Amino acid sequence: MTVKMDNVGIVVEDLTAAIEFFRELGLELEGQTIVEGEWAGRVTGLGNQRVEIAMMRTPDGHSRIELSRFIEPSVVADHRNAPVNALGYLRVMFAVDDLDETLSRLREHGTELVSTEVVRYEDAYRLCYVRGPEGILIGLAQELG
Structure with missing residues (x-):
């Protein structure tokens, strides 16, 4: 069985600022779109959702970050100030x-x-x-x- 990492997701409020930050780091904008509808909500468990996403790719093409700005439903938790020893995904x-x-x-x-x-x-x-x-x-x- 082969497993390959596809992307890491990061939820943001200011998608433009996040795109520019990762561009400055050296990633390339692969694409930007709106993901919405009942099918998407079945994947995430959020029901009917509307999310603006931008996919950023490393120059070697092996790694990607998906930046997401939730339009609907609204964001429910904020982990941006969690210390480096917080449980869950970190960095x-x-x-x-x-x-x-x-x-x-x-x-x-x-x-x-x-x-x-x-x-x-x-x-x-x-x-x-x-x-x-x-x-x-x-x-x-x-x-x-």
Whole structure:
């Protein structure tokens, strides 16, 4: 049996800001549409729904993020300020070539480090967590060597 990850979903209020953030990170907008109707609600268990989605793809084409803005029904919970040890899905980690340059570009979109520093893990990685638009938690890792 073969299993392949298709995408990770992130619910946002400001779809445009989230698209621009992930574009700045290096992802490409694959498509944007409205998903609605009874069939979609049967999948999610939400009943009749209307959701604006944008699919973002990494340049290598192997990973995607689905950004969703719920029009109907409205959002019922907010986990944007959950700490890194909260139960459930937490963050997406991206490998980048130049962590300092990536952070510089993302700061123009209001991105802030979760900690006060970028941390070195042995001689293998430089790592950090950042909060993007709407508090989206993203991990960034630069392989050393």
